[in-house]
Structure formats: structure tokens, C-alpha cells
Amino acid sequence: MTVPPSAYVLLSILLFVLGGLGVLLRRTALIVFMSIELMLNSVNLAFLSFARMHGDLSGQLVVFFVLVIAAVEVVVGLAMLIALFRTHRAVDVDEMDLLRG
Amino acid sequence: MEWVVVGIVALPLAGAVTNGLVGGRLSARAVSWVGCLVVLGAFGLGILGIRDLSAASPQTALRAVLWEWIVSGDFRVAWELQLDRLAAVMVLVVTGVGFLIHVYSVGYMRGEEAISRYFTYLNLFVASMLLLVLGGNLLVLFVGWELVGLCSYLLIGFWFEREPAAAAGRKAFVTNRIGDAAFLLGLCLLFVIFQTLDFEAIRERLPQAPPGALTVAALLLFAGATGKSAQLPLYVWLPDAMEGPTPVSALIHAATMVTAGVYLVARLWPLYLASGVLPVVAAVGASTALFAATVAVGQTDLKRVLAYSTISQIGYMFLGLGAGSAVAGMFHLTAHAFFKALLFLSAGSVMHAMHDLIDMRRLGGLGRAMPFTAASFLVGALSLSGIPPFVGFFSKEHILAAARAHSLVALWGVGVLTAGITALYITRAAVLTFAGPPADPARHPHEAPPVMRWPMGVLLVLSAVGGFLGAKALGAPFDRFLAAAFEPEVKPSPESEAFGELVLGLASVGAALAGIAVGWLAYRGRRMPELGALGQALSRQWYVEDLYQAVLVRPARALARFCAQTVDLHWIDGAANGLAAMVGALGTGVRRWQTGYVRQYAALFLVGTVLAVAYWLVR
Amino acid sequence: MESVLFVVAAALSLAGGVGVVAARAPVHSALSLLVVLVSLAVLYLTLLAEFVAVLQVIVYAGAILVLFLFVIMLLHAHNPDLRPSPGPGRLHGAVAIASGGALVALVAFAVLRELGRGTAEVPVAAGFGTAPAIGRELLTTFVLPFELAGVLLLVGMVAGIVLGKAPERRVSERTEARREEVLLTRGRR
Numbered sequence: 001m002t003v004p005p006s007a008y009v010l011l012s013i014l015l016f017v018l019g020g021l022g023v024l025l026r027r028t029a030l031i032v033f034m035s036i037e038l039m040l041n042s043v044n045l046a047f048l049s050f051a052r053m054h055g056d057l058s059g060q061l062v063v064f065f066v067l068v069i070a071a072v073e074v075v076v077g078l079a080m081l082i083a084l085f086r087t088h089r090a091v092d093v094d095e096m097d098l099l100r101g
Numbered sequence: 102m103e104w105v106v107v108g109i110v111a112l113p114l115a116g117a118v119t120n121g122l123v124g125g126r127l128s129a130r131a132v133s134w135v136g137c138l139v140v141l142g143a144f145g146l147g148i149l150g151i152r153d154l155s156a157a158s159p160q161t162a163l164r165a166v167l168w169e170w171i172v173s174g175d176f177r178v179a180w181e182l183q184l185d186r187l188a189a190v191m192v193l194v195v196t197g198v199g200f201l202i203h204v205y206s207v208g209y210m211r212g213e214e215a216i217s218r219y220f221t222y223l224n225l226f227v228a229s230m231l232l233l234v235l236g237g238n239l240l241v242l243f244v245g246w247e248l249v250g251l252c253s254y255l256l257i258g259f260w261f262e263r264e265p266a267a268a269a270g271r272k273a274f275v276t277n278r279i280g281d282a283a284f285l286l287g288l289c290l291l292f293v294i295f296q297t298l299d300f301e302a303i304r305e306r307l308p309q310a311p312p313g314a315l316t317v318a319a320l321l322l323f324a325g326a327t328g329k330s331a332q333l334p335l336y337v338w339l340p341d342a343m344e345g346p347t348p349v350s351a352l353i354h355a356a357t358m359v360t361a362g363v364y365l366v367a368r369l370w371p372l373y374l375a376s377g378v379l380p381v382v383a384a385v386g387a388s389t390a391l392f393a394a395t396v397a398v399g400q401t402d403l404k405r406v407l408a409y410s411t412i413s414q415i416g417y418m419f420l421g422l423g424a425g426s427a428v429a430g431m432f433h434l435t436a437h438a439f440f441k442a443l444l445f446l447s448a449g450s451v452m453h454a455m456h457d458l459i460d461m462r463r464l465g466g467l468g469r470a471m472p473f474t475a476a477s478f479l480v481g482a483l484s485l486s487g488i489p490p491f492v493g494f495f496s497k498e499h500i501l502a503a504a505r506a507h508s509l510v511a512l513w514g515v516g517v518l519t520a521g522i523t524a525l526y527i528t529r530a531a532v533l534t535f536a537g538p539p540a541d542p543a544r545h546p547h548e549a550p551p552v553m554r555w556p557m558g559v560l561l562v563l564s565a566v567g568g569f570l571g572a573k574a575l576g577a578p579f580d581r582f583l584a585a586a587f588e589p590e591v592k593p594s595p596e597s598e599a600f601g602e603l604v605l606g607l608a609s610v611g612a613a614l615a616g617i618a619v620g621w622l623a624y625r626g627r628r629m630p631e632l633g634a635l636g637q638a639l640s641r642q643w644y645v646e647d648l649y650q651a652v653l654v655r656p657a658r659a660l661a662r663f664c665a666q667t668v669d670l671h672w673i674d675g676a677a678n679g680l681a682a683m684v685g686a687l688g689t690g691v692r693r694w695q696t697g698y699v700r701q702y703a704a705l706f707l708v709g710t711v712l713a714v715a716y717w718l719v720r
Numbered sequence: 721m722e723s724v725l726f727v728v729a730a731a732l733s734l735a736g737g738v739g740v741v742a743a744r745a746p747v748h749s750a751l752s753l754l755v756v757l758v759s760l761a762v763l764y765l766t767l768l769a770e771f772v773a774v775l776q777v778i779v780y781a782g783a784i785l786v787l788f789l790f791v792i793m794l795l796h797a798h799n800p801d802l803r804p805s806p807g808p809g810r811l812h813g814a815v816a817i818a819s820g821g822a823l824v825a826l827v828a829f830a831v832l833r834e835l836g837r838g839t840a841e842v843p844v845a846a847g848f849g850t851a852p853a854i855g856r857e858l859l860t861t862f863v864l865p866f867e868l869a870g871v872l873l874l875v876g877m878v879a880g881i882v883l884g885k886a887p888e889r890r891v892s893e894r895t896e897a898r899r900e901e902v903l904l905t906r907g908r909r
Binding site: 020023025027099100 | 698699
């Protein structure tokens with residue numbers, strides 16, 4: 001019995017929402033980053049299952065590029081985090097409220 | 102010969118521009134030369150013009166069209182000047198008397214710092230008055246009309262650092278403005294009726310105009326004239342205008358600007374004949390003459406006496422016009438220019454000697470110290486009173502004869518009565534100023550310098566012998582010159598029964614002599630008899646100004662205060678500020694969304710995403 | 721067989737996901753992420769995406785995760801979640817959970833409606849998802865994004881270096897002089 005693609009998509013959305021809740025509810029910046037990675041991965045899963053569904057390789061190519069971009073994003077993001085940590089000595093997301101109007 | 106016409110206006114204008122732009126860097130002498138010579142030049146051109154006009158037919162005019170001003174459909178108005186016989190008379194008066202006063206000013210204003218500003222304004226005034234007089238259509242005349250009003254304001258308030266002078270300038274301008282508003286309405290009405298503002302064209306189209314409209318237009322224009330010529334009810338600015346330098350009072354407020362209203366009616370004579378407004382003109386003139394003469398009796402300031410005298414004499418001019426004789430009005434205008442300017446210049450001489458003192462209660466005995474001035478004043482006074490053979494007799498009699506000829510008996514009576522009162526007040530002024538013991542023996546006044554005496558001398562001669570211009574026995578050249586230029590309907594008063602004419606003619610002289618006698622008896626030795634309540638009323642101009650103050654000025658001030666404080670401060674500013682406050686409040690409210698917390702923003706992203714997905718699914 | 725594999729991998733990934741989100745210490749979170757990554761790689765294999773699966777392990781688990789661990793090691797900050805938050809209040813949490821649930825529900829509904837009808841297996845070409853196949857696509861259809869990705873990586877490297885550099889301790893001469901003056905004046909008192 002093969003696994004229907006809908007199962008993969010369901011799993012994908014569950015992981016996505018999990019990651020989303022992590023972004024919204026956690027205050028440690030590092031954990032927020034990792035939640036974002038979780039969300040990216042869930043999206044990768046969805047793309048691959050659709051690629052398999054339609055027999056179109058483009059879906060996998062998209063995942064390839066998402067991977068590249070995720071890598072770059074992590075590098076830049078963590079570098080910024082380190083730079084912030086040097087001045088603030090804390091990584092609480094809520095303390096960064098300079099955008100307050 | 103059009104350049105003559107243009108030159109008459111252009112010369113004083115050039116003088117004004119020169120003195121205005123570079124006068125500050127020139128010496129006082131240079132400024133004075135420029136100022137005086139341009140007016141003399143204009144006078145010379147006027148003589149040339151008169152020579153040309155005398156040779157030609159009475160209806161001719163020298164015209165100069167400068168350029169097209171307004172072209173709108175069928176309505177065309179150009180900057181055009183015209184010199185006809187009527188305008189020529191005015192030109193000679195304005196430039197001739199004007200020149201004499203310019204020369205006088207050199208002496209009177211010696212030592213004045215802002216001398217270049219003075220001569221600039223004076224020249225500008227002469228140019229504006231000439232523009233008014235030489236205007237080829239009503240619009241150009243109106244431009245000149247407004248300009249002389251402006252110059253009057255500038256010159257009355259010449260010493261503007263003094264609050265009374267500045268206030269007087271404002272009062273003159275505002276009062277004139279009211280008259281000008283009526284003038285403008287009349288102008289518009291004329292345009293609506295005739296579709297043109299050209300004098301010739303209006304005259305041609307008169308028969309087709311609806312009479313009611315003509316009456317209204319004529320009345321409106323006359324209302325404007327009462328403002329400029331200081332008649333009832335808009336005379337109130339003229340007495341206050343005495344704050345200006347005395348030569349200014351002589352030129353503007355005696356000889357020229359205030360006569361602009363008389364000129365206007367004469368210029369539009371066909372209109373006035375057809376409109377039936379002349380009785381109103383005569384009535385206003387006569388009542389103003391009487392009113393002003395009575396008030397003059399109660400004044401203590403010599404210049405104010407002369408100011409009210411001017412108002413009164415202009416009333417005479419309007420009486421002459423209203424009685425149907427434009428020539429009589431114009432002749433009195435000319436004569437009045439001579440002797441009133443002489444009187445003012447004499448008063449200026451007194452002020453010059455007594456260091457700007459002009460309250461007659463503190464003068465006296467100046468006849469001994471300043472014989473020339475006293476003689477000038479005396480000649481002017483006799484002329485004003487209408488004593489023969491001085492020019493005032495001939496011109497005043499002209500008017501009274503016209504009144505008799507047109508059966509305006511009541512007005513004639515008023516004229517005679519006024520003549521008596523005129524003699525009274527001028528005698529009083531002469532006695533208080535020149536006769537009797539001096540009020541302050543410690544002062545030693547000196548006679549005026551020659552530069553001031555020469556113009557006075559010329560005017561003295563003109564006042565003494567100018568009568569020949571109008572004396573019927575000598576052929577009345579003035580009448581002949583002008584009368585032919587007016588409509589055939591206007592004739593010099595017909596010779597009725599000779600004996601009756603002679604007796605009635607002497608009535609005014611009799612009244613004058615009576616006035617002189619009363620004045621001498623009452624005030625000789627510089628006594629000041631108590632006049633009680635009547636005196637109070639006279640000195641306060643029968644409370645006319647108080648009436649204006651209560652009915653017009655105070656409500657206007659209250660309204661202004663209301664507008665400034667309530668309307669502007671509370672309502673308008675409140676609305677504007679309220680609007681701003683509302684926006685601010687809105688901003689403050691919206692600002693609560695900007696917490697700066699990234700997590701919250703991300704939550705909003707999520708909510709948005711959910712909504713988008715829901716929308717797509719439902720579609 | 722395949723379904724068993726799916727269920728196990730799926731369960732592992734979900735467990736790991738919860739671990740990422742709920743762990744106290746960042747290190748635990750990182751290790752949970754590792755579990756997620758590996759189980760997902762297995763799932764990728766079942767989806768005939770072998771190249772991507774390997775890539776996942778090498779790049780994600782091997783590089784990105786290691787990077788995370790390095791940074792965690794460098795920072796070792798205290799857990800701020802224990803202190804009271806100045807940030808958004810309780811409403812925020814409710815909204816988050818509610819919208820999350822709504823999203824799941826919506827997508828589940830859509831998915832089950834469309835895909836639950838049981839789709840037939842689409843026959844795929846041989847070599848679907850293998851390295852040569854991916855490579856061919858990369859260098860023909862997707863050559864532009866490929867090049868751009870390269871540029872992006874370069875930019876990311878430069879950014880990482882610049883951002884990560886320690887700030888220069890060298891103070892300007894003017895500040896130096898001012899500091900000296902302050903010290904001197906203070907000393908005089």
C-alpha cells in the first residue's frame with residue numbers, strides 16, 4: 001500500500017505550524033532561528049511530494065535552491081546574532097524593540 | 102502736437118521718478134531744482150496747449166493715444182489723454198499754482214531730512230492730478246483719481262512718525278475709499294448702459310439711455326465726488342489732513358485735489374444735464390457751504406479754519422454747477438485756487454515764524470512783525486469774503502447770479518448768508534492772528550525768507566486782479582473761453598432787469614461787510630467771547646464726527662475685534678488646531694500597533710496568511 | 721513496508737519538531753533539529769529524491785546544524801523565557817495557537833478534499849531524482865538561478881565575515897586626547 005501524497009502534505013503543514021509556533025512563542029533568538037529552519041524543511045517536504053505526484057523534476061530543483069538560500073540565511077543571521085550579542089549580552093527577542101513607535 | 106499733452110503728464114512724473122530713485126543721493130538743492138523745474142515745464146506746455154486751443158474751434162481737443170489697455174470683445178479702453186478747453190484751465194491752475202507752491206516749499210521745508218521723499222510725492226501728485234484732468238476716458242480719469250488719493254495719503258502722513266499725522270492719512274484714505282466705491286459703482290453702471298467709457302461716445306449715446314439709470318449713475322459718481330471734494334457727508338478727512346506740511350495743504354487740500362470732484366461733474370456735464378441730478382448737487386453744495394462756514398467760526402487752529410473754509414467754498418462751486426452754470430463753478434475753482442493757496446501760504450509763514458505754533462489763542466500781534474504776510478493774508482481774506490475788486494467777488498457773484506437765473510431762490514439765500522458767515526470767520530482769524538497784543542510777548546517772530554515771499558506775492562497779485570478774467574464789464578474772457586466748450590444749453594446767466602440785478606448782486610457784498618463788522622467788533626483786541634452751547638456745537642462741527650464715531654467707527658471696531666478674536670482665534674484657529682489634534686489623536690491611537698516586538702509582527706503575518714489561505718480555498 | 725517506514729519517520733520528525741520548539745536549552749533544541757533533519761531525509765528517499773536527501777544530510781545536518789552548535793557554544797546565554805517578558809501579552813499566545821490551528825485545519829481540509837480521492841501513481845522516468853537528472857536540469861532549464869545562487873553564496877560569505885568581525889579597538893585620536901584630558905582633570909581635583 002503506497003502512501004498517498006496527502007499524508008506527506010499533512011505532515012508538512014503540521015511541521016510548518018510547529019515551527020511557526022516556535023517562532024511566535026519562544027524568546028531565545030537561537031531557538032527562533034531553528035524554528036525557522038524547521039519551517040523551511042517542512043516546505044521542502046511539500047515541494048518534493050508534489051514533484052513526485054506530478055513527475056516533474058522542477059519541484060526538486062526548487063528544494064535545491066531553498067537549501068542554498070537557507071544556508072546563506074543561517075550564516076548571515078547568526079553573524080548578526082553574534083554582533084548583537086557583543087553589545088547586549090542577551091539574546092531576548094523582546095528586548096529588541098527599537099522599532100517601537 | 103500730441104507730445105504737448107503727453108509731456109504735461111510726463112514731466113512731473115519724470116521728476117517724481119528721478120527724485121524717488123536717486124534723490125537720496127542728491128543735495129537738497131538739486132532735489133528742489135528738479136522738483137520745481139518739471140512743474141514749470143508742464144506749465145509751459147500748458148500755455149502752448151492753450152495757445153493752440155484758442156486758435157481752434159471750441160470743441161477741439163488735442164488727443165494722444167498711448168497704447169491699448171483693455172481689449173475685450175467690443176470693449177476697448179486705451180491709455181489716452183486729451184486736452185480740451187476745460188482740461189486746459191485745470192492744467193494751468195494745477196501747474197501754475199503748483200509751481201508756486203513747489204518754490205515756496207523750498208523755503209518752508211528747509212532743513213527737512215526727507216526732502217527728496219517730499220518732492221517725489223509732490224511731483225507724483227502733480228503728475229497724478231494731471232493724469233486725472235487729461236484723461237481721455239473715464240478709466241484713465243479714475244486711475245488719476247485713485248493716484249491723487251494715494252499721494253494725499255502719503256503727503257498727509259509725511260511725518261508719519263507722529264501718530265496724529267499717520268492717523269489723519271489713514272482717515273483720509275479710508276473716507277476717500279468709501280467715495281471711490283460709489284464712483285466705481287457709477288462707472289460700472291455707465292459701462293452697462295453705454296458699453297463704453299469714452300467721453301465722446303457717452304455724449305453721443307446719451308439720448309438712448311434709460312433716464313432712471315442715468316440718474317443713479319450720476320448720483321453715484323457725485324457721491325464719489327463728495328468724498329474727494331470733502332462735501333457732506335464725506336468731508337471729515339479734510340480738517341484732520343491739516344497735519345500734513347502746510348504747502349501740501351495749500352496745494353492738495355485747497356487748490357487742486359479737492360477740486361477734482363468739481364472737475365468730474367464739469368467733465369461729464371452732458372450726463373449731468375440729462376440725469377436731472379443737478380438740483381441735488383446744488384443742494385448738497387449749498388448746505389455744505391453753510392455748514393462748514395458755521396463750524397469755521399468755532400475753530401481755534403488757524404489751518405482748520407482754512408480747511409473748513411475750503412469745504413465751504415467747494416460747496417459754492419457745486420452750487421454753481423448745480424445751478425446750471427459749469428462756467429461759474431470752474432471760475433470759482435480758479436479764483437479759489439488763488440486766494441486759498443495765498444491764505445494757506447500765509448498761515449505757513451506764520452507757522453514758520455512761530456515754530457509750528459498755529460493755535461490762534463497763542464498768536465496775535467503778528468501784523469507788526471510780519472507785514473508782508475499780514476498783507477497777503479488780508480488780500481486773501483478780502484478775496485474770500487467776496488469784496489470787490491478782488492477775484493473772490495467776481496467768482497462768488499457768478500455763482501449767485503446763476504442761482505438767481507435758475508430761480509433757486511432758497512439756495513441763493515443760503516449763499517448770501519454763507520458769504521456773511523465766511524467774512525465773519527476769516528475776520529476773526531485775521532484779528533486773532535495778526536492784530537492786537539501778542540499772546541506771548543517774549544517771542545520775536547521774523548518775516549518769511551524771499552523764496553517763500555515770491556510765490557505769495559504772485560498769488561497776491563492774482564487774487565487782487567484776477568477778477569478781470571470774469572468781469573462782465575471787461576468782456577469776461579474766462580467765460581468766453583470756457584462757455585463755448587460746453588453744451589449750447591449752458592449759457593452764462595441771462596441779463597435780466599439790470600437794476601434788480603445790480604441790487605441783488607450787491608447783497609452778497611453787503612452780507613460780507615456785515616460779517617466783517619461783526620468779526621471786528623466781537624474779536625478786536627483779541628477778545629474771545631463766550632459762545633456757550635452754540636460755541637461748543639460749532640467747535641465740535643455740530644457733533645457730526647461724534648455721530649460718525651458712534652454709528653460707524655465704534656461698531657466697525659467692534660466687528661473687527663469680533664472677527665479677529667472670536668472668528669479667527671477661536672473658530673478658524675480652533676478648527677485648524679482641532680483638525681491637527683484629531684490627526685494627532687488618530688496617530689497616537691494607531692501607534693499602539695507599533696510595539697516594536699518582532700513576535701507580534703510575526704503573529705500578524707500568520708493571521709494574514711490564514712486569511713489568505715481561507716480566501717483561496719473558498720474561491 | 722513503505723507505509724511503516726513512513727509512519728516511523730513521520731513520527732520521529734514530529735517528535736523532533738516538538739523538541740525543537742519546546743526545549744529549554746538551545747543545545748537540546750539543536751539536537752532535536754538533527755533528528756528532524758535525518759528523518760526528513762529518509763522521507764525524501766521514499767519520495768524518489770535521492771540527491772536532495774543526500775544534500776540534506778550533508779548541507780543541513782552537516783553544515784548548518786554544526787554552525788548552530790558553534791554559535792550556541794559561543795553565546796551560552798541564559799534562558800530569557802524564565803524572566804517576565806516585556807513583550808506582547810497573553811493575547812499573543814492565544815492568537816498564535818488559534819491561527820496555527822486554523823491553518824492546519826484549512827490545509828487539511830483542502831488536502832483531503834483534493835487528494836484524498838486517491839491518486840494513481842504517475843509513472844516516472846528512470847533516474848528520477850538522481851544526481852545526473854538534477855544536474856542536467858540545473859545546467860539547462862535552471863542555469864540562471866544556478867548562477868545567481870552562486871553569487872548569493874559569495875555575498876553571504878562576505879556578509880558573514882564582515883558582520884562577524886570583532887569591532888576595532890582602535891579609538892580615534894580625538895577621543896584618545898579627550899580621554900587623557902578627562903583623566904588629568906580628574907586627577908587634579
